[in-house]
Amino acid sequence: MSNEKKQWDPSQLRKYDINLEQISRYDYNDPRVDELMSQNKPVIIENSSVVASAKKWNLDYLEKYMGNGDYTVFLSRNHKFKYYDDKKVAKINNGDVGKNIEFTQPTKKVDMKLPEFLKRLKEWKRGDDRLYLQQGLNNTVGSEIVRDFLNFDWNFCNSKQAKHNWGPLTYNLLLIAMEGNVTPCHYDEQQNLFAQIYGYKRCILFPPSQFECLYPYPVYHPHDRQSMVDFDRPEYSKFPKFKEAKGYEAVVGPGDVLYIPIYWWHHIESLMRGGHTITVNFWYKDGPSSSISYPLRDYQKVAIMRNIEKMLQDVLKDPREVGPLLRTMVLGRFT
Ligand SMILES: O=C(O)C(=O)[C@H]1CC[C@@H](C(=O)O)C1
Numbered sequence: 001m002s003n004e005k006k007q008w009d010p011s012q013l014r015k016y017d018i019n020l021e022q023i024s025r026y027d028y029n030d031p032r033v034d035e036l037m038s039q040n041k042p043v044i045i046e047n048s049s050v051v052a053s054a055k056k057w058n059l060d061y062l063e064k065y066m067g068n069g070d071y072t073v074f075l076s077r078n079h080k081f082k083y084y085d086d087k088k089v090a091k092i093n094n095g096d097v098g099k100n101i102e103f104t105q106p107t108k109k110v111d112m113k114l115p116e117f118l119k120r121l122k123e124w125k126r127g128d129d130r131l132y133l134q135q136g137l138n139n140t141v142g143s144e145i146v147r148d149f150l151n152f153d154w155n156f157c158n159s160k161q162a163k164h165n166w167g168p169l170t171y172n173l174l175l176i177a178m179e180g181n182v183t184p185c186h187y188d189e190q191q192n193l194f195a196q197i198y199g200y201k202r203c204i205l206f207p208p209s210q211f212e213c214l215y216p217y218p219v220y221h222p223h224d225r226q227s228m229v230d231f232d233r234p235e236y237s238k239f240p241k242f243k244e245a246k247g248y249e250a251v252v253g254p255g256d257v258l259y260i261p262i263y264w265w266h267h268i269e270s271l272m273r274g275g276h277t278i279t280v281n282f283w284y285k286d287g288p289s290s291s292i293s294y295p296l297r298d299y300q301k302v303a304i305m306r307n308i309e310k311m312l313q314d315v316l317k318d319p320r321e322v323g324p325l326l327r328t329m330v331l332g333r334f335t
Protein backbone atom coordinates (compact mmCIF):
# COMPACT_ATOMS: atom_id res chain seq x y z
CA MET A 1 0.00 0.00 0.00
CA SER A 2 1.44 3.44 -0.86
CA ASN A 3 2.22 5.71 2.07
CA GLU A 4 -1.21 7.41 1.76
CA LYS A 5 -3.47 6.59 4.75
CA LYS A 6 -5.17 3.23 4.14
CA GLN A 7 -8.85 4.04 3.61
CA TRP A 8 -10.26 0.83 5.02
CA ASP A 9 -9.32 -2.07 7.23
CA PRO A 10 -9.82 -5.84 6.61
CA SER A 11 -11.86 -5.99 9.84
CA GLN A 12 -14.55 -4.03 7.92
CA LEU A 13 -15.05 -6.94 5.50
CA ARG A 14 -17.55 -9.70 6.29
CA LYS A 15 -15.90 -13.05 6.89
CA TYR A 16 -16.68 -15.81 4.36
CA ASP A 17 -15.03 -19.19 3.89
CA ILE A 18 -14.45 -18.78 0.15
CA ASN A 19 -11.30 -19.22 -1.96
CA LEU A 20 -10.68 -15.72 -3.36
CA GLU A 21 -7.96 -14.01 -5.35
CA GLN A 22 -7.60 -10.31 -6.18
CA ILE A 23 -9.15 -8.67 -9.25
CA SER A 24 -6.49 -6.83 -11.31
CA ARG A 25 -6.36 -3.04 -11.14
CA TYR A 26 -5.03 -0.99 -14.06
CA ASP A 27 -4.96 2.65 -15.09
CA TYR A 28 -7.80 3.56 -17.49
CA ASN A 29 -5.42 3.89 -20.47
CA ASP A 30 -3.47 0.70 -19.77
CA PRO A 31 -4.00 -1.73 -22.73
CA ARG A 32 -4.48 -4.59 -20.26
CA VAL A 33 -7.91 -3.11 -19.38
CA ASP A 34 -9.21 -3.86 -22.90
CA GLU A 35 -7.33 -7.18 -22.98
CA LEU A 36 -9.27 -8.40 -19.94
CA MET A 37 -12.59 -6.87 -21.05
CA SER A 38 -12.29 -8.56 -24.45
CA GLN A 39 -11.96 -11.91 -22.61
CA ASN A 40 -15.10 -11.11 -20.58
CA LYS A 41 -12.97 -10.91 -17.43
CA PRO A 42 -13.44 -8.37 -14.60
CA VAL A 43 -10.96 -5.54 -14.10
CA ILE A 44 -10.82 -2.43 -11.94
CA ILE A 45 -10.24 0.67 -14.03
CA GLU A 46 -8.38 3.34 -12.05
CA ASN A 47 -8.11 7.11 -12.45
CA SER A 48 -10.78 7.41 -15.14
CA SER A 49 -13.11 10.43 -15.26
CA VAL A 50 -16.18 8.24 -15.81
CA VAL A 51 -17.93 9.75 -12.77
CA ALA A 52 -15.45 12.53 -11.92
CA SER A 53 -18.26 15.09 -12.25
CA ALA A 54 -20.03 13.31 -9.37
CA LYS A 55 -17.10 13.62 -6.97
CA LYS A 56 -19.06 16.38 -5.21
CA TRP A 57 -22.11 14.10 -4.71
CA ASN A 58 -22.31 14.08 -0.94
CA LEU A 59 -25.68 13.66 0.79
CA ASP A 60 -26.22 17.40 1.29
CA TYR A 61 -25.56 18.12 -2.40
CA LEU A 62 -27.91 15.31 -3.45
CA GLU A 63 -30.62 16.52 -1.06
CA LYS A 64 -30.28 19.99 -2.50
CA TYR A 65 -30.30 19.06 -6.17
CA MET A 66 -31.92 15.64 -6.64
CA GLY A 67 -35.36 17.19 -7.05
CA ASN A 68 -38.64 16.13 -5.52
CA GLY A 69 -39.11 12.75 -7.24
CA ASP A 70 -40.13 9.52 -5.54
CA TYR A 71 -37.18 7.18 -5.22
CA THR A 72 -37.24 3.39 -4.95
CA VAL A 73 -35.98 2.38 -1.51
CA PHE A 74 -35.67 -1.21 -0.26
CA LEU A 75 -36.19 -1.92 3.45
CA SER A 76 -34.67 -5.02 5.05
CA ARG A 77 -34.85 -6.53 8.54
CA ASN A 78 -31.22 -7.64 8.12
CA HIS A 79 -28.14 -6.62 6.13
CA LYS A 80 -29.14 -8.54 3.00
CA PHE A 81 -30.99 -6.99 0.07
CA LYS A 82 -31.79 -9.94 -2.16
CA TYR A 83 -33.39 -8.86 -5.43
CA TYR A 84 -36.75 -10.36 -6.49
CA ASP A 85 -38.69 -10.02 -9.73
CA ASP A 86 -42.15 -8.53 -9.11
CA LYS A 87 -43.51 -10.03 -12.35
CA LYS A 88 -42.54 -13.53 -11.23
CA VAL A 89 -44.09 -12.91 -7.79
CA ALA A 90 -47.35 -12.00 -9.56
CA LYS A 91 -47.21 -15.18 -11.68
CA ILE A 92 -46.87 -17.26 -8.51
CA ASN A 93 -49.68 -15.39 -6.75
CA ASN A 94 -52.13 -15.92 -9.62
CA GLY A 95 -51.25 -19.61 -9.83
CA ASP A 96 -49.49 -19.44 -13.20
CA VAL A 97 -46.70 -21.72 -12.00
CA GLY A 98 -48.46 -24.64 -10.38
CA LYS A 99 -50.37 -24.79 -7.11
CA ASN A 100 -49.34 -23.74 -3.59
CA ILE A 101 -45.89 -22.41 -4.50
CA GLU A 102 -45.02 -20.04 -1.64
CA PHE A 103 -42.83 -16.92 -1.86
CA THR A 104 -42.14 -14.41 0.91
CA GLN A 105 -40.48 -11.18 -0.15
CA PRO A 106 -37.21 -10.72 1.83
CA THR A 107 -37.35 -6.91 1.53
CA LYS A 108 -40.06 -4.26 1.20
CA LYS A 109 -39.94 -1.92 -1.79
CA VAL A 110 -41.25 1.60 -1.03
CA ASP A 111 -41.27 4.98 -2.77
CA MET A 112 -39.62 7.69 -0.71
CA LYS A 113 -38.69 11.32 -1.23
CA LEU A 114 -34.95 11.82 -0.89
CA PRO A 115 -35.15 14.05 2.24
CA GLU A 116 -37.12 11.35 4.07
CA PHE A 117 -34.61 8.65 2.98
CA LEU A 118 -31.67 10.77 4.16
CA LYS A 119 -33.41 11.57 7.47
CA ARG A 120 -34.03 7.85 8.16
CA LEU A 121 -30.45 7.09 7.15
CA LYS A 122 -29.07 9.66 9.60
CA GLU A 123 -31.41 8.66 12.47
CA TRP A 124 -31.01 4.88 11.91
CA LYS A 125 -30.46 2.86 15.09
CA ARG A 126 -29.97 -0.85 15.74
CA GLY A 127 -33.26 -2.70 15.32
CA ASP A 128 -34.60 -0.37 12.64
CA ASP A 129 -35.13 -1.63 9.08
CA ARG A 130 -32.01 -1.10 7.01
CA LEU A 131 -32.43 1.09 3.92
CA TYR A 132 -31.05 0.88 0.38
CA LEU A 133 -31.93 3.49 -2.27
CA GLN A 134 -31.73 1.99 -5.76
CA GLN A 135 -33.12 4.36 -8.37
CA GLY A 136 -32.64 4.65 -12.12
CA LEU A 137 -31.38 8.15 -12.94
CA ASN A 138 -34.21 9.79 -14.87
CA ASN A 139 -35.49 13.23 -15.79
CA THR A 140 -37.03 13.90 -12.37
CA VAL A 141 -33.64 14.96 -11.02
CA GLY A 142 -32.65 18.61 -10.74
CA SER A 143 -30.72 20.41 -13.49
CA GLU A 144 -27.43 20.31 -11.53
CA ILE A 145 -27.59 16.52 -11.36
CA VAL A 146 -28.46 16.39 -15.07
CA ARG A 147 -25.41 18.56 -15.74
CA ASP A 148 -23.18 16.29 -13.62
CA PHE A 149 -24.66 13.25 -15.39
CA LEU A 150 -24.01 14.76 -18.83
CA ASN A 151 -20.45 15.44 -17.66
CA PHE A 152 -19.75 11.78 -16.95
CA ASP A 153 -16.93 10.69 -19.25
CA TRP A 154 -19.29 9.30 -21.93
CA ASN A 155 -16.44 9.13 -24.45
CA PHE A 156 -14.76 6.52 -22.27
CA CYS A 157 -17.99 4.54 -21.78
CA ASN A 158 -18.96 4.78 -25.46
CA SER A 159 -15.46 3.66 -26.51
CA LYS A 160 -15.76 0.52 -24.34
CA GLN A 161 -19.29 -0.11 -25.65
CA ALA A 162 -18.03 0.08 -29.24
CA LYS A 163 -14.74 -1.75 -28.75
CA HIS A 164 -16.35 -4.70 -26.97
CA ASN A 165 -19.45 -4.86 -29.14
CA TRP A 166 -21.94 -4.12 -26.36
CA GLY A 167 -25.54 -3.28 -27.16
CA PRO A 168 -27.29 -0.08 -26.03
CA LEU A 169 -26.98 1.46 -22.55
CA THR A 170 -30.19 0.49 -20.74
CA TYR A 171 -29.84 1.97 -17.26
CA ASN A 172 -27.84 4.04 -14.86
CA LEU A 173 -28.80 2.96 -11.37
CA LEU A 174 -28.03 5.37 -8.51
CA LEU A 175 -27.24 3.36 -5.37
CA ILE A 176 -27.10 4.88 -1.89
CA ALA A 177 -26.44 2.21 0.73
CA MET A 178 -26.06 2.13 4.48
CA GLU A 179 -22.74 0.83 5.79
CA GLY A 180 -22.80 -2.96 5.98
CA ASN A 181 -25.57 -3.46 3.40
CA VAL A 182 -25.08 -6.58 1.25
CA THR A 183 -26.41 -7.38 -2.22
CA PRO A 184 -26.23 -11.19 -2.22
CA CYS A 185 -24.55 -13.15 -4.99
CA HIS A 186 -26.34 -13.03 -8.36
CA TYR A 187 -25.65 -12.51 -12.04
CA ASP A 188 -27.18 -10.07 -14.53
CA GLU A 189 -27.73 -10.51 -18.25
CA GLN A 190 -26.06 -7.19 -18.99
CA GLN A 191 -22.53 -5.80 -19.21
CA ASN A 192 -21.83 -3.47 -16.29
CA LEU A 193 -19.48 -0.58 -15.57
CA PHE A 194 -19.84 -0.23 -11.78
CA ALA A 195 -18.60 3.27 -10.90
CA GLN A 196 -17.91 3.95 -7.24
CA ILE A 197 -18.49 7.55 -6.17
CA TYR A 198 -18.37 7.69 -2.36
CA GLY A 199 -17.28 5.20 0.30
CA TYR A 200 -15.92 1.68 -0.13
CA LYS A 201 -17.58 -1.52 -1.40
CA ARG A 202 -16.20 -5.05 -1.40
CA CYS A 203 -17.09 -7.00 -4.50
CA ILE A 204 -16.79 -10.79 -4.78
CA LEU A 205 -17.12 -12.15 -8.32
CA PHE A 206 -17.29 -15.65 -9.82
CA PRO A 207 -17.14 -16.58 -13.53
CA PRO A 208 -20.24 -18.03 -15.24
CA SER A 209 -18.43 -21.43 -15.31
CA GLN A 210 -19.03 -21.65 -11.53
CA PHE A 211 -22.79 -22.01 -12.14
CA GLU A 212 -22.71 -25.52 -10.59
CA CYS A 213 -21.05 -24.19 -7.41
CA LEU A 214 -23.50 -21.32 -6.87
CA TYR A 215 -26.89 -23.05 -7.30
CA PRO A 216 -29.09 -20.33 -8.81
CA TYR A 217 -32.83 -20.42 -8.09
CA PRO A 218 -34.93 -21.91 -10.92
CA VAL A 219 -35.67 -19.44 -13.73
CA TYR A 220 -39.42 -19.27 -12.86
CA HIS A 221 -38.57 -18.21 -9.27
CA PRO A 222 -38.73 -14.51 -8.24
CA HIS A 223 -35.09 -14.93 -7.14
CA ASP A 224 -34.10 -16.04 -10.66
CA ARG A 225 -30.38 -15.29 -11.23
CA GLN A 226 -29.70 -15.15 -7.47
CA SER A 227 -27.59 -17.82 -5.73
CA MET A 228 -29.48 -20.04 -3.25
CA VAL A 229 -26.34 -20.21 -1.08
CA ASP A 230 -26.41 -17.97 2.01
CA PHE A 231 -22.77 -16.85 2.20
CA ASP A 232 -23.19 -16.12 5.94
CA ARG A 233 -24.36 -19.68 6.70
CA PRO A 234 -23.72 -21.95 3.67
CA GLU A 235 -25.69 -25.23 3.83
CA TYR A 236 -22.98 -27.50 2.43
CA SER A 237 -25.32 -30.53 2.74
CA LYS A 238 -27.65 -28.90 0.17
CA PHE A 239 -24.96 -27.08 -1.81
CA PRO A 240 -21.82 -29.25 -1.56
CA LYS A 241 -20.07 -27.77 -4.61
CA PHE A 242 -20.07 -24.31 -2.99
CA LYS A 243 -16.93 -25.56 -1.16
CA GLU A 244 -15.18 -25.68 -4.55
CA ALA A 245 -16.18 -22.14 -5.58
CA LYS A 246 -13.20 -20.04 -6.57
CA GLY A 247 -13.82 -16.31 -6.72
CA TYR A 248 -12.20 -12.95 -7.27
CA GLU A 249 -12.51 -9.96 -4.99
CA ALA A 250 -11.74 -6.26 -4.83
CA VAL A 251 -12.56 -3.30 -2.63
CA VAL A 252 -13.59 -0.35 -4.83
CA GLY A 253 -13.30 3.24 -3.64
CA PRO A 254 -14.18 6.68 -5.03
CA GLY A 255 -13.25 6.94 -8.72
CA ASP A 256 -12.74 3.20 -9.22
CA VAL A 257 -14.78 1.59 -12.01
CA LEU A 258 -15.25 -2.19 -11.79
CA TYR A 259 -16.11 -3.95 -15.04
CA ILE A 260 -18.59 -6.73 -14.14
CA PRO A 261 -18.84 -8.89 -17.27
CA ILE A 262 -22.25 -10.17 -18.36
CA TYR A 263 -23.32 -13.37 -16.54
CA TRP A 264 -20.53 -13.02 -13.94
CA TRP A 265 -21.76 -13.64 -10.40
CA HIS A 266 -21.26 -10.78 -7.97
CA HIS A 267 -21.80 -10.24 -4.24
CA ILE A 268 -21.47 -6.60 -3.19
CA GLU A 269 -21.17 -5.19 0.33
CA SER A 270 -20.75 -1.69 1.67
CA LEU A 271 -17.95 -1.94 4.21
CA MET A 272 -19.04 -2.26 7.84
CA ARG A 273 -18.38 0.87 9.91
CA GLY A 274 -17.52 2.68 6.69
CA GLY A 275 -20.46 5.05 6.51
CA HIS A 276 -22.87 5.27 3.57
CA THR A 277 -21.77 4.49 0.01
CA ILE A 278 -22.77 5.99 -3.35
CA THR A 279 -22.44 4.15 -6.65
CA VAL A 280 -23.71 4.63 -10.20
CA ASN A 281 -23.72 1.64 -12.50
CA PHE A 282 -23.90 1.58 -16.31
CA TRP A 283 -25.83 -1.46 -17.63
CA TYR A 284 -25.49 -2.35 -21.31
CA LYS A 285 -27.31 -5.06 -23.23
CA ASP A 286 -24.95 -7.53 -24.84
CA GLY A 287 -24.24 -6.96 -28.51
CA PRO A 288 -25.17 -9.32 -31.36
CA SER A 289 -22.65 -12.16 -31.52
CA SER A 290 -21.18 -11.87 -35.03
CA SER A 291 -20.37 -15.56 -35.34
CA ILE A 292 -20.66 -18.60 -33.07
CA SER A 293 -17.32 -20.23 -32.33
CA TYR A 294 -16.79 -23.58 -30.62
CA PRO A 295 -16.33 -24.64 -27.91
CA LEU A 296 -19.07 -22.34 -26.65
CA ARG A 297 -18.15 -19.87 -23.91
CA ASP A 298 -19.27 -20.52 -20.30
CA TYR A 299 -21.81 -17.68 -20.37
CA GLN A 300 -23.32 -19.01 -23.61
CA LYS A 301 -23.95 -22.32 -21.86
CA VAL A 302 -25.71 -20.46 -19.02
CA ALA A 303 -27.95 -18.80 -21.62
CA ILE A 304 -28.69 -22.24 -23.14
CA MET A 305 -29.56 -23.72 -19.72
CA ARG A 306 -31.89 -20.79 -19.03
CA ASN A 307 -33.70 -21.33 -22.33
CA ILE A 308 -34.11 -25.07 -21.66
CA GLU A 309 -35.55 -24.33 -18.19
CA LYS A 310 -37.96 -21.73 -19.60
CA MET A 311 -39.16 -24.10 -22.34
CA LEU A 312 -39.66 -27.00 -19.91
CA GLN A 313 -41.46 -24.73 -17.43
CA ASP A 314 -43.78 -23.53 -20.21
CA VAL A 315 -44.74 -27.04 -21.34
CA LEU A 316 -44.79 -28.78 -17.95
CA LYS A 317 -46.48 -25.89 -16.08
CA ASP A 318 -45.68 -27.38 -12.64
CA PRO A 319 -42.02 -26.57 -11.75
CA ARG A 320 -41.91 -29.72 -9.62
CA GLU A 321 -41.97 -31.78 -12.82
CA VAL A 322 -38.92 -30.07 -14.39
CA GLY A 323 -36.31 -31.71 -12.10
CA PRO A 324 -37.60 -35.29 -12.46
CA LEU A 325 -37.85 -34.96 -16.26
CA LEU A 326 -34.28 -33.64 -16.54
CA ARG A 327 -33.00 -36.39 -14.22
CA THR A 328 -34.78 -39.05 -16.31
CA MET A 329 -33.27 -37.56 -19.43
CA VAL A 330 -29.70 -37.41 -18.09
CA LEU A 331 -29.01 -39.99 -15.39
CA GLY A 332 -27.20 -43.02 -16.76
CA ARG A 333 -27.44 -41.72 -20.33
CA PHE A 334 -25.02 -38.84 -20.59
CA THR A 335 -21.94 -39.86 -18.61
O1 LIG B 1 -24.79 -3.25 -10.43
C1 LIG B 1 -25.27 -4.40 -10.27
O2 LIG B 1 -25.19 -5.34 -11.09
C2 LIG B 1 -25.99 -4.71 -9.03
O3 LIG B 1 -26.21 -5.85 -8.71
C3 LIG B 1 -26.37 -3.56 -8.17
C4 LIG B 1 -27.63 -3.81 -7.36
C5 LIG B 1 -27.25 -3.48 -5.94
C6 LIG B 1 -25.91 -2.81 -6.03
C7 LIG B 1 -24.95 -2.90 -4.90
O4 LIG B 1 -23.86 -2.34 -5.13
O5 LIG B 1 -25.26 -3.45 -3.84
C8 LIG B 1 -25.24 -3.38 -7.24
Ligand SMILES: [Zn+2]
Residues within 6 Å of the ligand: 186, 187, 188, 266
Ligand atom coordinates in the same frame (compact mmCIF):
# COMPACT_ATOMS: atom_id res chain seq x y z
ZN1 LIG C 1 -26.00 -7.08 -10.31
